[in-house]
Amino acid sequence: MASLTIVRPGMLTTIQDLGRWGHQASGVPVAGPMDSYSHRLANRLVANDDSAATLEITLLGPELEATGDVLCAVAGAQFDLTTDSGTVSCGRAFELKHGARLRFGRRTAGARASLAVRGGFDVVPVFGSRATSVISRMGPFGGRPLAPGDILPVGHQPARTDSVSGPYALPLPQGGARLRAIPGPHDAMFTPDAINVFFSGTYTVTPASNRMGYRLEGPSVARAGGGDILSDATPLGSVQVPLSGQPILLMADRQTTGGYPKIATVISADTPLAGQLAPGDWVQFSPCTRAEALDALHRLERRLAGHAS
Amino acid sequence: MTSLLDTGVQRVTAAGDAALVAEFPARIDPAINERAAAFAGALRAKWEAILRDVVIGYCTVTVYFDPLGVDGRWLEAEMRSMAGHIGEQEFESATVIDVPVCYDGDFAPDLADVAAFGKCTTEEVIALHAGRRYRVYLVGFIPGFAYMAEVDQQIAAPRRSSPRTAVPAGAVAIAAGQTGIYPAVTPGGWNIIGRTPLRPYDPARPEPFIFKPGDHVQFTRISRDEFNRRC
Numbered sequence: 001m002a003s004l005t006i007v008r009p010g011m012l013t014t015i016q017d018l019g020r021w022g023h024q025a026s027g028v029p030v031a032g033p034m035d036s037y038s039h040r041l042a043n044r045l046v047a048n049d050d051s052a053a054t055l056e057i058t059l060l061g062p063e064l065e066a067t068g069d070v071l072c073a074v075a076g077a078q079f080d081l082t083t084d085s086g087t088v089s090c091g092r093a094f095e096l097k098h099g100a101r102l103r104f105g106r107r108t109a110g111a112r113a114s115l116a117v118r119g120g121f122d123v124v125p126v127f128g129s130r131a132t133s134v135i136s137r138m139g140p141f142g143g144r145p146l147a148p149g150d151i152l153p154v155g156h157q158p159a160r161t162d163s164v165s166g167p168y169a170l171p172l173p174q175g176g177a178r179l180r181a182i183p184g185p186h187d188a189m190f191t192p193d194a195i196n197v198f199f200s201g202t203y204t205v206t207p208a209s210n211r212m213g214y215r216l217e218g219p220s221v222a223r224a225g226g227g228d229i230l231s232d233a234t235p236l237g238s239v240q241v242p243l244s245g246q247p248i249l250l251m252a253d254r255q256t257t258g259g260y261p262k263i264a265t266v267i268s269a270d271t272p273l274a275g276q277l278a279p280g281d282w283v284q285f286s287p288c289t290r291a292e293a294l295d296a297l298h299r300l301e302r303r304l305a306g307h308a309s
Numbered sequence: 310m311t312s313l314l315d316t317g318v319q320r321v322t323a324a325g326d327a328a329l330v331a332e333f334p335a336r337i338d339p340a341i342n343e344r345a346a347a348f349a350g351a352l353r354a355k356w357e358a359i360l361r362d363v364v365i366g367y368c369t370v371t372v373y374f375d376p377l378g379v380d381g382r383w384l385e386a387e388m389r390s391m392a393g394h395i396g397e398q399e400f401e402s403a404t405v406i407d408v409p410v411c412y413d414g415d416f417a418p419d420l421a422d423v424a425a426f427g428k429c430t431t432e433e434v435i436a437l438h439a440g441r442r443y444r445v446y447l448v449g450f451i452p453g454f455a456y457m458a459e460v461d462q463q464i465a466a467p468r469r470s471s472p473r474t475a476v477p478a479g480a481v482a483i484a485a486g487q488t489g490i491y492p493a494v495t496p497g498g499w500n501i502i503g504r505t506p507l508r509p510y511d512p513a514r515p516e517p518f519i520f521k522p523g524d525h526v527q528f529t530r531i532s533r534d535e536f537n538r539r540c
Contacts, residue, residue, distance in 0.1 A: 181325075185330050233373075293325075
């Protein structure tokens with residue numbers, strides 16, 4: 001059976017699929033890729049299902065060695081990629097020959113890349129998913145980030161039947177991103193002025209950010225009064241506001257419930273872009289309706305399917 | 310105006326484009342929580358095939374869906390319509406779960422702070438904590454963490470001003486009117502008053518989770534020796 005072995009793990013490399021759905025009522029976090037668009041794109045480049053497990057690579061990339069010939073593709077953050085036989089490109093499938101190494105070099109844009117292999121990473125699912133949840137130690141390799149010597153088995157690789165017609169890559173943030181967000185569900189707990197501050201301010205992703213969430217720094221968002229809420233569910237893209245007034249954007253490894261009021265929720269079409277932000281990047285939020293959110297999501301799907309707009 | 314006795318859905322609202330929240334009156338109330346659980350059960354029974362997840366809060370039910378596959382406006386209308394028909398459905402007789410707790414020394418770093426909050430002795434804190442039965446309102450945060458209520462007002466100390474970066478597994482803690490057990494080492498801001506040898510989540514067990522909403526919980530004091538025996 002073919003596999004990839006971790007020679008150097010990079011900063012934070014984990015196995016991810018589309019997430020561990022259906023068990024949040026037991027406190028099991030969804031996890032999954034920070035940039036689900038690039039996860040799916042990488043899979044499509046090697047003719048996998050969108051749900052196949054990929055590697056998520058963060059800021060500093062790994063070095064991997066192939067056992068058996070493995071068809072690979074990298075999408076998302078732009079890295080200089082080299083193999084023993086030369087340079088390869090992000091956004092295009094390439095074969096890593098038996099014994100050859102793939103090295104992630106300089107990162108030129110974005111924060112996280114997805115590496116897909118034809119056949120997917122064949123690790124044992126936990127509660128129906130191969131996603132790694134570091135905070136709850138759940139998933140492959142005991143839910144921990146990958147370490148030197150880890151052997152990642154590659155699933156059965158059927159002969160390729162079709163060449164994948166070019167889906168478009170996600171446009172990457174250039175120093176920051178404007179994210180569209182639907183106000184609520186707890187917007188009534190904030191003064192109109194505070195909501196205005198939130199949607200007009202520029203925030204910075206602080207170093208105290210991770211796969212669970214981004215702690216943002218910027219104009220303080222004041223509550224209309226009252227304390228926290230009684231704990232309830234915390235969807236991807238929720239923007240929590242603790243008493244400090246400094247918002248927290250909840251990301252892939254978020255906990256399933258929380259007690260801070262949520263002023264707005266980033267739309268599904270923009271959470272992949274949020275997943276490409278790094279500490280130091282700026283963020284702005286613009287208000288958006290549900291109809292606009294759905295329209296944006298349809299456009300993103302068309303982009304992934306290879307249509308220009 | 311909402312009557313204090315009203316325990317029904319107050320509104321259904323969007324939490325982004327992929328989740329909808331049914332909000333019940335915002336208070337810790339067994340009747341409200343039972344209605345939320347009944348509503349969650351009805352939603353699961355009817356729409357399991359199209360919902361990604363159904364999550365109960367203290368007084369909310371959140372449904373997750375794929376906005377490309379499910380019309381959010383239609384689902385919202387369905388939820389409103391179903392909300393009108395939630396009965397006073399009783400839980401099948403609540404399970405009572407006994408949780409042994411050692412309240413000694415280094416297992417209870419915040420016991421003195423809680424006693425100071427309650428203007429009482431640490432022995433009185435223990436007696437009050439173990440002296441009543443709690444209801445599991447929801448399971449959330451991380452796998453197996455049960456939010457239980459309601460803690461006696463006298464010892465309902467608020468969250469610590471600065472959370473610990475690592476709370477040990479099995480730590481029994483209080484925050485405002487709530488009590489809970491940390492299933493694994495995690496950051497946490499609740500006041501730690503004891504430790505249980507019980508593991509709320511253990512993937513090696515045939516049934517990995519001990520607690521579910523609606524369960525009743527009784528804490529029983531054990532000695533350090535007994536704790537060591539049961540670990």
